[in-house]
Amino acid sequence: MTDRNPRAMSDNIKSLSFEDALSELEKIVRGLEGGQLKLEDAITAYERGAALRQHCEAKLSEAEARVQAIVQRSDGTLNMKPMD
Template sequence: MTDTPVSEMSFEQAMKELDSVVDRLERGDVSLNESIALYERGAALKKRCEDELKRAEEKVAAITLDGDGNPTGTTPVDGL
């Protein structure tokens, strides 16, 4: 686990750490208290990844296309 706050992580950082958390929990070689802490961190990392994916989807959805399907620009999306 890193000391980086989840809210400051990129999607890639959060995903990498989430994979590490899952691996450690699956091995089952951590104490109950550490398992709980890992689970809580994992839940926060999962939410961060979901939020970042949603933001990316909204950006992609905001790309406008011309009649031939070529990108012509973007349309502002609330919250971006």
């Protein structure tokens, strides 16, 4: 939790894959549940965790939209449906 600049934190999170963001979020949750963080560190961790959660939700929504865009034809072949 060294970078407290919200914009830099957001830019850093945007570059993470879903898996990396989820892994970091899990570590933050474990740290917060452990109750060993100083108050300011806990707040910073919570803020990063909230941003990571939002990032993961966005990645999942993107993946869901891509999957929904795949349409199976009656002959069994797959066709991409244009996304809105």
